[in-house]
Amino acid sequence: MGVDEQFYREYILDHYKNPRNFGHIEHPTYTHEEDNPLCGDVVGIDLLVKDGVVDDIKFHGRGCAISQASASLLTERIKGMSLDEARTIGKEDVLSELGIDISPARIKCALLSLKVLKAGAWGLGEWPGEEEE
Amino acid sequence: MATFTSTSRQPFNAEHVRKDFPFFETGVAYLDSANTSQRPRHVLYAMDEYFEQFNSNVHRAAYHVSEVATERYEGTREAVRRFINAHSTKEVINTRGTTEGINLVAYSWGQKNIKAGDLIVLTILEHHSNIVPWQILAAKTGARLEWVDVDEKGELRLEQYHALLEQKPKLVTFSQISNAIGTINPAKQMVHDAKRAGATVLVDGAQGAPHQGVDVRDLGCDFYAFSGHKMLGPTGAGILWGKRELLEAMDPFMAGGDMIKAVRQEGTTYADLPLKFEAGTQAVAEVIGLGAAIEYLEGLGMENITRHEREITEYAMEALSELPGVRIFGPPVERRAGVVSFEVEGIHPHDLSTIVDRHGVALRAGHHCAMPLMIRLDVPATSRASFYVYTIKDDIDRLVEAVADAQRIFA
Numbered sequence A: 001m002g003v004d005e006q007f008y009r010e011y012i013l014d015h016y017k018n019p020r021n022f023g024h025i026e027h028p029t030y031t032h033e034e035d036n037p038l039c040g041d042v043v044g045i046d047l048l049v050k051d052g053v054v055d056d057i058k059f060h061g062r063g064c065a066i067s068q069a070s071a072s073l074l075t076e077r078i079k080g081m082s083l084d085e086a087r088t089i090g091k092e093d094v095l096s097e098l099g100i101d102i103s104p105a106r107i108k109c110a111l112l113s114l115k116v117l118k119a120g121a122w123g124l125g126e127w128p129g130e131e132e133e
Numbered sequence B: 001m002a003t004f005t006s007t008s009r010q011p012f013n014a015e016h017v018r019k020d021f022p023f024f025e026t027g028v029a030y031l032d033s034a035n036t037s038q039r040p041r042h043v044l045y046a047m048d049e050y051f052e053q054f055n056s057n058v059h060r061a062a063y064h065v066s067e068v069a070t071e072r073y074e075g076t077r078e079a080v081r082r083f084i085n086a087h088s089t090k091e092v093i094n095t096r097g098t099t100e101g102i103n104l105v106a107y108s109w110g111q112k113n114i115k116a117g118d119l120i121v122l123t124i125l126e127h128h129s130n131i132v133p134w135q136i137l138a139a140k141t142g143a144r145l146e147w148v149d150v151d152e153k154g155e156l157r158l159e160q161y162h163a164l165l166e167q168k169p170k171l172v173t174f175s176q177i178s179n180a181i182g183t184i185n186p187a188k189q190m191v192h193d194a195k196r197a198g199a200t201v202l203v204d205g206a207q208g209a210p211h212q213g214v215d216v217r218d219l220g221c222d223f224y225a226f227s228g229h230k231m232l233g234p235t236g237a238g239i240l241w242g243k244r245e246l247l248e249a250m251d252p253f254m255a256g257g258d259m260i261k262a263v264r265q266e267g268t269t270y271a272d273l274p275l276k277f278e279a280g281t282q283a284v285a286e287v288i289g290l291g292a293a294i295e296y297l298e299g300l301g302m303e304n305i306t307r308h309e310r311e312i313t314e315y316a317m318e319a320l321s322e323l324p325g326v327r328i329f330g331p332p333v334e335r336r337a338g339v340v341s342f343e344v345e346g347i348h349p350h351d352l353s354t355i356v357d358r359h360g361v362a363l364r365a366g367h368h369c370a371m372p373l374m375i376r377l378d379v380p381a382t383s384r385a386s387f388y389v390y391t392i393k394d395d396i397d398r399l400v401e402a403v404a405d406a407q408r409i410f411a
């Protein structure tokens, strides 16, 4: 039991149950949604960019705790960042922010929001093939 | 022949059966047998024996060990014939599994017999391997696909099926048992009605053969495909059974060595059945393993297996239903094979799998290769526990405890 609680750390469960920046932006600069057909996870992100800075960010979606908490954490991190800075965020950053051991089968859940962000904000080309992880 | 080491000739007892399976020394509560089963020593020994004592190719060489290998390889064909009560071993084709069997029919029978405007009837319960080949065939030929829907219990809407039969489909294809939610379809009646409507009928026996068994002549279908790895055999060996006249009239699926009678620059004559459909070097050890698996299953008795699974399924459905917020998909236990697909309120199936895994419980989460069904049930995925000859109540107790723990964590 101890192990499980460590795996699903309090703050992950908290972000899952009380997602931050959840919803939609009225007139977003970028909007993009992706799903992970393998598990049915869905994450969509709206971005409002002003003067090269992420003025507002909202996400919506449904799916497992890992995918939704990871999206919530990502929005918190990116809000207020310059777009240039946001662009440097990579897989490692997202995984280390989650702070748990993600099994290979779940890695797509954890990275779905980053994929959405990258695809939405600067075109799919930026996202390396998923199979190359 | 490997000696029959099973304790199973005594009255059926899953606790004893389990001792024949080295895997259980891991302590894992394995609840994913609809995906792939475990293998008893009897199967492992039969394969080892081939590797150690008569490893060689089949049908090709005149030396002794190859004769032994060929004899064992062909021995499986006879064991399969007996197991499914086929008329002749000529009708028993070795494949890699159900998927290959269905693709063989879609290609070799379908491309010759399906024309633009023809109707192919399948069901919403199907595994992707009994969907995608027909979609490809329909796209190539201009045929039309129609799907039989299910009711809220996950059972086929037979009145809709009958209405579709009135449109005189060329092909009807459905699974004997749904891998995703365990529905046992009224296969014999469905085949009978489809044949009366003039259709050619394929039955996907991937779950039926391991859990219910089959008598293909009694069932009355034209093709029957199944996989060895779901019935205690190794991966890489499966069977397509087909009626001889149909198989005779079909072109080969794959072409190459072994499937020929004579090859000349001007052209080739094909081997007779069944080798016409077995091009190239086959999975000899695996086919031998499948033969041993069938022997083992026959030793246990298919009625005993079905009865045991029903008992476990009933126990699991009751125990899971006692947990708050658990919803079980699919029909009542009388019309359900050893599969319990369920969801737990507030916990995504993947999170549930991850947590129960930490309790040593192997539980499948996902769409179970039945995405159209998941969409129909309006769920992104389900958790699925599935059982077999070696499943014991303790496995279920461990599952229920682990699910309860997940509920505490997510509370």
Ligand SMILES: Cc1ncc(COP(=O)(O)O)c(C=O)c1O
Residues within 6 Å of the ligand: B034, B035, B096, B097, B098, B099, B100, B127, B129, B130, B175, B177, B178, B179, B204, B206, B207, B227, B369
């Ligand atoms: C009903 C059904 N059909 C077809 C298949 C495909 O079998 P295989 O992957 O062994 O080819 C499966 C296996 O998951 C199944 O359960």
